[in-house]
Amino acid sequence: MTLRERIEREIRERGPIPFSCYMELCLYDPDAGYYARSREQFGKAGDFYTSSDVHAVFGRLMARQFEEMWRVLGSPERIEIVELGPGRGLFARDALDWSRQKFPDFFRALNYTLVEASAALREKLAATLREHVQAAKASIVGDVASYLSTGNGIFFANEFFDALPVEVLSSHGSMRVGWEAGRFVESFVSASAAEMEYLDRYSIHPEEGERVEAGLEAQRWMPRIAAAMPRGFVVIIDYGYTREELLAGRHRGTVMCYRQHSASDNSYEAPGEQDITAHVNFTALRAAGERAGLECLGLVTQAQFLMGIGEETQFSDAFEDARLPQERAKRALQLKHLATPVGMGETFQVLVMSKGVDTEKTAGLSGLKFVSRF
Numbered sequence: 001m002t003l004r005e006r007i008e009r010e011i012r013e014r015g016p017i018p019f020s021c022y023m024e025l026c027l028y029d030p031d032a033g034y035y036a037r038s039r040e041q042f043g044k045a046g047d048f049y050t051s052s053d054v055h056a057v058f059g060r061l062m063a064r065q066f067e068e069m070w071r072v073l074g075s076p077e078r079i080e081i082v083e084l085g086p087g088r089g090l091f092a093r094d095a096l097d098w099s100r101q102k103f104p105d106f107f108r109a110l111n112y113t114l115v116e117a118s119a120a121l122r123e124k125l126a127a128t129l130r131e132h133v134q135a136a137k138a139s140i141v142g143d144v145a146s147y148l149s150t151g152n153g154i155f156f157a158n159e160f161f162d163a164l165p166v167e168v169l170s171s172h173g174s175m176r177v178g179w180e181a182g183r184f185v186e187s188f189v190s191a192s193a194a195e196m197e198y199l200d201r202y203s204i205h206p207e208e209g210e211r212v213e214a215g216l217e218a219q220r221w222m223p224r225i226a227a228a229m230p231r232g233f234v235v236i237i238d239y240g241y242t243r244e245e246l247l248a249g250r251h252r253g254t255v256m257c258y259r260q261h262s263a264s265d266n267s268y269e270a271p272g273e274q275d276i277t278a279h280v281n282f283t284a285l286r287a288a289g290e291r292a293g294l295e296c297l298g299l300v301t302q303a304q305f306l307m308g309i310g311e312e313t314q315f316s317d318a319f320e321d322a323r324l325p326q327e328r329a330k331r332a333l334q335l336k337h338l339a340t341p342v343g344m345g346e347t348f349q350v351l352v353m354s355k356g357v358d359t360e361k362t363a364g365l366s367g368l369k370f371v372s373r374f
């Protein structure tokens with residue numbers, strides 16, 4: 001049975017389903033969902049690039065920041081990094097390799113847990129991180145519930161929140177996806193109290209012809225993170241917006257699909273064959289985090305964040321192992337793509353939160369050098 005047929009059956013049994021259910025089935029159906037298949041999703045052979053696909057310098061700069069966070073926490077004997085949705089694991093590999101090479105004291109204290117829902121990707125992770133798993137430095141789990149931190153931690157998520165299912169709302173209410181005459185059809189029902197509250201507090205009420213999303217599943221993740229981490233930091237990197245940007249008329253209706261490096265806004269084409277994403281609402285994430293006991297340290301662009309981390313060492317993390325002039329030139333272009341406004345640097349934002357850490361100490365974090373808003 002194809003995924004389309006499976007979804008059709010689900011709709012026949014339950015009636016039209018919320019868009020979040022449709023998105024969940026398309027991406028995470030254990031047999032035929034987009035992330036369950038063994039076909040490559042990432043990089044040149046896949047459908048999209050993430051920062052770790054550009055170059056290892058992304059993981060290396062982040063390792064530098066994690067080491068600094070560990071020192072801010074008082075260089076404890078043990079620190080846990082928990083990465084949510086690590087995909088094929090390039091980030092973890094780069095961050096672990098660089099920590100071992102550059103920050104041996106931090107590396108000694110470090111334990112790295114990868115929380116990946118897709119069984120196919122967990123297999124790939126085991127291969128990518130074999131060395132670190134064998135050395136009991138890294139472990140791979142399918143669910144954050146099976147992870148329990150005992151002390152100091154850093155939760156990290158790159159392009160995890162944009163992959164979580166969202167509700168879609170229009171001026172006619174909350175969207176339902178049905179199946180009629182051989183195709184998916186959209187209809188609307190009255191928005192739920194939770195959806196209305198989300199729009200009131202973090203978003204806007206859509207006008208005729210407009211659509212907005214409510215990231216209710218993303219909201220549910222923040223208390224889970226806070227509960228699993230007695231003390232430490234949360235670093236969330238993603239593309240998204242704040243409520244102010246929504247009010248200014250930008251980023252309305254951000255559900256997008258990616259297949260073989262082309263973007264489309266038709267979520268009903270080829271279920272399970274294309275990635276479906278939605279921009280992250282940082283105002284909503286921050287509020288959910290604060291309700292769960294986290295403190296917001298700032299929201300900066302990825303360019304500002306990486307500039308702040310790499311400035312002092314003149315980005316030696318990027319160039320150290322590039323000897324030839326053409327290698328150095330290539331590395332400079334990759335760094336520019338990651339850390340300046342021309343590439344991913346301005347599209348992606350970094351939300352940093354903390355729990356149980358003295359605010360005076362967190363003020364000096366190099367990634368937050370350019371915090372100016374939020």
Ligand SMILES: C[S@@+](CC[C@H](N)C(=O)[O-])C[C@H]1O[C@@H](n2cnc3c(N)ncnc32)[C@H](O)[C@@H]1O
Pocket residue numbers: 035042050051052053084085086087088091115116117118121142143144157158159160163164
């Ligand atoms: C867009 S990919 C990002 C991958 C990686 N962080 C990177 O930057 O290349 C999103 C990842 O989140 C995972 N994911 C989604 N929901 C999850 C959940 N509830 N628990 C764990 N992983 C999840 C997906 O399987 C996928 O690997």
